[in-house]
Amino acid sequence: MPWTRRHLLTLEELSLAEIDQIHATAAAFKKILGRNVKKVPALRGKTIVNLFLEPSTRTRMAFDMAAKRLSADVISLDGASSSTTKGETLRDTAQNIQALNADLIVLRHAASGSPLYLSRILDIPVVNAGDGAHEHPTQGLLDTFTMREHLGDLRGRKVTILGDILFSRVARSNIHALTKMGAAVTLCGPSTLVPDWFTDLGVKVSHDLKSALADAEVVMLLRIQHERQSAGHFPSLGEYTSMFGLNKPRASWLHPKAIIMHPGPINRGVEIDSDLADGERSVILEQVTNGIAVRMAVLYLCFGGQPESVAVVD
Amino acid sequence: MPALWIQKARVIDPANRRDAVGDLFIDDGRLVASLSVAARKRARKIDACGLVACPGLVDIHVHFREPGQTHKETIATGSRAAAAGGFTTVVCMPNTSPPADNAGTIQFIKDAAQRDAVVKVLPTGCITVGMKGQALAPIGSLRRAGVVAITDDGDCVQSNELMRRALEYARMFDLPVMDHCQDASMTQGAVMNEGVMSTRLGLRGWPNAAEDLIVSRNAILSEYSGAHVHMQHISSRFSVEILRHAKSRGVRVTAEATPHHLALTDDLLTSYDTHLKMNPPLRTEADRQALIAGLRDGTIDCIATDHAPHTDYEKDKEFDFAPNGILGLETALPVSLEVLVRKNRFSLARVIDLLTRRPADILRLPAGRLTPGAAADVCLFDPDERWRYDARAGQSKSSNSPWHGQTLRGRVRMTIVDGKVVHHVAPSP
Numbered sequence: 001m002p003w004t005r006r007h008l009l010t011l012e013e014l015s016l017a018e019i020d021q022i023h024a025t026a027a028a029f030k031k032i033l034g035r036n037v038k039k040v041p042a043l044r045g046k047t048i049v050n051l052f053l054e055p056s057t058r059t060r061m062a063f064d065m066a067a068k069r070l071s072a073d074v075i076s077l078d079g080a081s082s083s084t085t086k087g088e089t090l091r092d093t094a095q096n097i098q099a100l101n102a103d104l105i106v107l108r109h110a111a112s113g114s115p116l117y118l119s120r121i122l123d124i125p126v127v128n129a130g131d132g133a134h135e136h137p138t139q140g141l142l143d144t145f146t147m148r149e150h151l152g153d154l155r156g157r158k159v160t161i162l163g164d165i166l167f168s169r170v171a172r173s174n175i176h177a178l179t180k181m182g183a184a185v186t187l188c189g190p191s192t193l194v195p196d197w198f199t200d201l202g203v204k205v206s207h208d209l210k211s212a213l214a215d216a217e218v219v220m221l222l223r224i225q226h227e228r229q230s231a232g233h234f235p236s237l238g239e240y241t242s243m244f245g246l247n248k249p250r251a252s253w254l255h256p257k258a259i260i261m262h263p264g265p266i267n268r269g270v271e272i273d274s275d276l277a278d279g280e281r282s283v284i285l286e287q288v289t290n291g292i293a294v295r296m297a298v299l300y301l302c303f304g305g306q307p308e309s310v311a312v313v314d
Numbered sequence: 315m316p317a318l319w320i321q322k323a324r325v326i327d328p329a330n331r332r333d334a335v336g337d338l339f340i341d342d343g344r345l346v347a348s349l350s351v352a353a354r355k356r357a358r359k360i361d362a363c364g365l366v367a368c369p370g371l372v373d374i375h376v377h378f379r380e381p382g383q384t385h386k387e388t389i390a391t392g393s394r395a396a397a398a399g400g401f402t403t404v405v406c407m408p409n410t411s412p413p414a415d416n417a418g419t420i421q422f423i424k425d426a427a428q429r430d431a432v433v434k435v436l437p438t439g440c441i442t443v444g445m446k447g448q449a450l451a452p453i454g455s456l457r458r459a460g461v462v463a464i465t466d467d468g469d470c471v472q473s474n475e476l477m478r479r480a481l482e483y484a485r486m487f488d489l490p491v492m493d494h495c496q497d498a499s500m501t502q503g504a505v506m507n508e509g510v511m512s513t514r515l516g517l518r519g520w521p522n523a524a525e526d527l528i529v530s531r532n533a534i535l536s537e538y539s540g541a542h543v544h545m546q547h548i549s550s551r552f553s554v555e556i557l558r559h560a561k562s563r564g565v566r567v568t569a570e571a572t573p574h575h576l577a578l579t580d581d582l583l584t585s586y587d588t589h590l591k592m593n594p595p596l597r598t599e600a601d602r603q604a605l606i607a608g609l610r611d612g613t614i615d616c617i618a619t620d621h622a623p624h625t626d627y628e629k630d631k632e633f634d635f636a637p638n639g640i641l642g643l644e645t646a647l648p649v650s651l652e653v654l655v656r657k658n659r660f661s662l663a664r665v666i667d668l669l670t671r672r673p674a675d676i677l678r679l680p681a682g683r684l685t686p687g688a689a690a691d692v693c694l695f696d697p698d699e700r701w702r703y704d705a706r707a708g709q710s711k712s713s714n715s716p717w718h719g720q721t722l723r724g725r726v727r728m729t730i731v732d733g734k735v736v737h738h739v740a741p742s743p
Contacts, residue, residue: 112634
């Protein structure tokens with residue numbers, strides 16, 4: 001089945017076959033990244049605009065890197081330097097970018113649904129680099145790519161996502177990808193940040209850390225944001241850590257070969273002990289590296305490339 | 315003005331328990347029992363065969379944006395939209411710029427209505443100065459200036475103490491207090507119903523509880539003060555139960571539901587279409603069913619549109635940033651007929667009652683009846699005609715409707731205000 005999508009907006013709308021195609025493409029690109037010359041000419045002559053209207057370090061750099069590895073020209077624009085601070089609408093900003101002959105927009109935006117909105121307005125492909133609390137599809141793809149590298153087939157494997165799920169686009173994208181892959185997903189955290197409504201997405205919700213971690217082969221930690229405390233979602237970071245922070249004794253509840261993941265940025269000593277973040281079960285930096293290959297795959301496919309032709313792109 | 319002789323209509327006048335094929339006579343702007351033989355000869359005859367003739371519809375919740383936001387709507391365009399929807403009396407909310415919190419602004423609205431409106435446009439005044447919820451507006455002066463109710467619509471009075479005083483004070487004039495029931499502390503940044511869908515879409519949720527709390531509060535304060543509180547656009551199932559209980563105790567509360575809350579649910583929001591963004595938000599199927607049940611048993615007294623025009627460029631934004639509200643006047647009748655008559659077996663007369671006599675009675679307006687001697691405000695509609703609603707070609711200055719482009723069933727063919735035909739369309743082929 002050929003790849004037909006021009007946009008990457010959500011993982012909810014992708015089929016398992018499409019996720020597999022992206023992963024296969026990413027695996028091929030990952031090999032290229034291991035060579036001395038890490039660049040292929042696949043997108044030579046194309047211009048990609050990274051429109052990041054919300055702060056980002058990792059995602060923006062990885063998209064930047066991915067585009068450059070594919071020989072595309074890249075322009076990155078952030079919220080502070082864009083005209084949106086002068087009151088220009090997203091529609092106008094994006095149409096101007098298109099008028100400047102950009103070939104693809106990578107959008108990071110605080111408003112959920114904004115990539116879908118742009119995809120309806122523009123003629124060029126839109127890649128979602130995180131929209132509000134909705135989705136962060138490339139993160140979900142690189143996380144599941146990393147899990148597959150370590151675990152192989154994810155069917156029936158227990159994956160626990162721990163932390164601020166309510167406000168997490170990373171959690172939502174992972175939930176959609178993992179449930180399609182047949183993983184057994186458990187969400188865990190304080191009841192204020194992990195409402196039962198998530199069970200509608202085909203996952204388990206637990207507020208008991210021990211049972212949530214028991215025999216999990218993957219634990220993914222999400223950053224706890226200080227702002228949530230003032231909004232009354234939990235009493236204090238100290239109490240959060242005492243109830244849900246991952247430390248060595250608690251990590252022993254996991255499956256013996258379990259991997260520990262985190263999309264970053266990490267709050268050391270809050271959601272995860274510093275030792276664990278740097279320990280041998282941690283794949284946190286592998287996730288970052290895989291983020292380049294996965295984003296190369298996404299850009300390549302959204303430009304009309306096909307998974308099976310990656311081997312010959314150089 | 316020539317006399318009018320509406321012939322062979324199905325006349326439905328719930329207030330007078332009339333539902334039969336017959337004629338309506340209008341002379342000198344008033345309904346009359348009959349016309350003299352000579353007057354009949356001179357009268358303009360309207361063949362209403364196959365049409366329903368009912369009292370002109372009454373909407374006690376519209377936003378006509380004048381003064382101050384006339385790029386969205388004016389009293390002139392809003393009133394034409396009303397006429398196109400069969401409405402002959404509408405009640406304007408006071409959230410204009412500046413807010414209608416003083417007699418001068420009320421006079422401005424009345425002057426504009428007198429000059430520009432093709433239907434009866436009645437003002438409400440604010441409960442608090444600037445709708446800021448801090449100090450009572452000059453409610454007595456507003457009353458003298460002619461408001462039919464007070465409300466801080468959209469900015470629900472948060473302080474229970476101030477609301478209590480407002481009710482006690484309004485009770486002195488027996489002036490209804492209309493309230494948009496929303497505990498603002500629970501809805502910071504909220505853009506849609508809180509629940510499964512908001513969880514899925516990553517949008518901030520507006521919980522039912524924020525409405526239920528204020529509906530409860532208002533019922534309690536209404537009973538305590540003896541004032542009449544009208545709960546605007548009820549959307550939550552538990553609110554319906556609270557109202558049912560309050561009414562069974564004899565508390566002076568009334569309530570309205572909008573056509574969009576009766577017809578649509580938050581499942582539709584996967585499109586992030588800003589024409590589905592309003593406050594209160596679309597809720598779940600269980601809530602929608604509770605609203606219909608509430609209308610059926612009289613817990614909810616009437617239908618009101620919350621007609622809220624916004625320009626295309628204002629609505630054309632990220633969902634989080636688009637303003638709340640949709641048009642309602644030109645689609646209220648067909649949508650109500652679809653949901654209530656065709657899908658839920660309400661009688662036609664019942665739905666007309668919910669759109670005429672009931673809302674008029676809530677604010678004690680002399681409208682909503684075809685009683686001889688009453689002002690000749692009449693709506694003629696074809697209950698079955700299918701037509702394509704083009705919001706851009708509509709009478710409102712704005713076109714923010716979720717029904718734009720859809721085929722609707724039931725079409726207003728003529729609207730008469732004080733015996734004058736203010737809207738007339740030929741049947742579609």
